[in-house]
Amino acid sequence: MAVLIEDDTRVVVQGLTGSQGTFHALRNRDYGTKVVAGVTPGKGGADVEGIPVFDTVVEAMQETDANTSLIFVPPRFAADAILESAEALVPLIVCITEGIPVADMARVAAYLEGRAPVLVGPNCPGLISPGKANVGIIPGEICTPGRVAVVSRSGTLTYQIVHELTQRGIGQSTCFGMGGDPIHGIGFIEALERFEADPDTDLAIMIGEIGGNDEEQAAAFIAEHVTTPVVGYVAGFTAPPGKRMGHAGAIITGSAGTAQAKADALEAVGVRVGRTPTEVAELAEAALA
């Protein structure tokens, strides 16, 4: 078993006909993922290397039984693409697009609240269950099947840490990037909840970074609900204070936001926090030994 994506994942790619969409959809298919459809308004009836293209998500689902959508649509149309999939009740929506206006995402997040579709991203690398399915842009060759689950706010940093795990012979059950935008879909807590429930995951790794208070909230959740061992990482110990943090924003998160505060919060609930990606892999190795 894996988390969120499985052998039976069937992907519709929104924005399949764009250069990024085509490149990564074909890589996902080469990995063994069932990429069953594409959606580009106005290009219905075409195909990309044998993958049929539809005008709308609803048509794609009716014709191909897709159960996961993967979005490579440009930022100004991406929120609409998410809503289209959500309204079509696609169970899992993965949005790779970077640069979506936050006002658009606030509307998307409010729509999704209390509804069935699960959103991963935006501004994320997607997810991979090694050996089963790859939905997004995580390079499949750096992963190997195994029993460690990874969740991260950063794309490339995920690759770095997964790569270090694989080099040590530590395989992964599911690796998942939640995205780096201020408003995003499911986060650390929802990921840890699923890792905890997954009989094939023995260890969870969570990769955070400065800003917001996702890590602190995750720490509180771990203390209450997580028995699976967790190893953590926080990027940005040497980063200067963020420019985007306004005063009215600070009232919501208190004094949180620095890498040190996040690492402290995680360590206080028993999470071992590595200071470099290499150290994270070493801690994971030690925890599994």
Add this chain to the structure above:
Amino acid sequence: MDLFEHQGKDLFARYGIRVPRGRVATTPEEAQAAAESFGGQAVVKVQVQAGGRGKGGGIVVAKSPEEAADAARTMLTDGFKGMPVTRILAEEMVDIAGEFYAAITLDRSAKRYLAMVSSEGGMEIEEVAREHPTSLRRTHIDPWLGLRPYHVTWLTGHLPEAAREGTADIMNKLYSVVLGSDVTLAEVNPMALLGDGDVLALDAKVTVDDNALYRQPELEALRSGFFVDPTEARATELGLQYVKLAGRVGIIGNGAGLVMSTLDVVQQAGGSAANFLDVGGGASAELMAAALEVVLSDPDVRSVLVNIFGGITRCDLVAEGILESLKRVEARVPIVVRLDGTNAEEGRRILTEANHPRIVAAATMQEAAQLAADEAA
């Protein structure tokens, strides 16, 4: 993107929020003329994208046009908290009967906008929340419903009777600012009740969502007037995320998390980063070349570390970009390159075949950080 106070007030005024009459001045003479036009007195306010002006001498009440000129001269000459000052705002004095606080901001953990009104104005809002929690009323806004009349009734219900209607009007207009101009923070601190019963914005703190600037051309145009490090300005123009730092190792990476992590690892290897530069996802050869040119143009840089883990970014294009830029600019320092991920083998092969004397290949991030730190020492 943070606006200057006078730009924030211009924006507020466009949505019908009353602000004091004011004039931007870039010389003491202009400040003097502004004070004269307001009947001799003026509040002279330094224009910087930072808080703490009240306590730091950034706001001066001038009793005469000459005092206004003197205050402006000091600000323009001395700067403010280490920042250069190129403009000040001279405003009319207003008759203040009460000071309050109003704001709408994005609450990222709630994934909603948050509206706040406090009966305590002029203080930092964190301090209000800590010291006078009962003076602060807050409510989240569902973007599909908007700010409703019952929200506003609650938000303004603890203010003196005379200030409620004017504040309600300001809250509705602030929400229009947030929606209409893609603003993630619209803060009025203080908001003043005047002797004539009107409520106006004495200050304006406005942050605009960078991701939405494509549909806010008037706000985007303001950026050209901001003071930024020249290297930073060039990087922004090219679509790169760049922050100048104090060290000597120039850093280029893809993805904010990986770049932040690279800064940390370089420091642990005994070095220190000269900058943060994220080329973003899907960087092309041209963008990579531009990134390298930006970093090499910084005279503090003693070595460069290119740390790429390709996902949406293709390492072959990164390698081509590095070689392309070295045809245009001289590699005056060693360039340590570490490539992994999408098309990494192809990228490494391109670099090996080029056999450039300044390019040092590294197998791992840790090794790359060590090499770059040692080269810069």
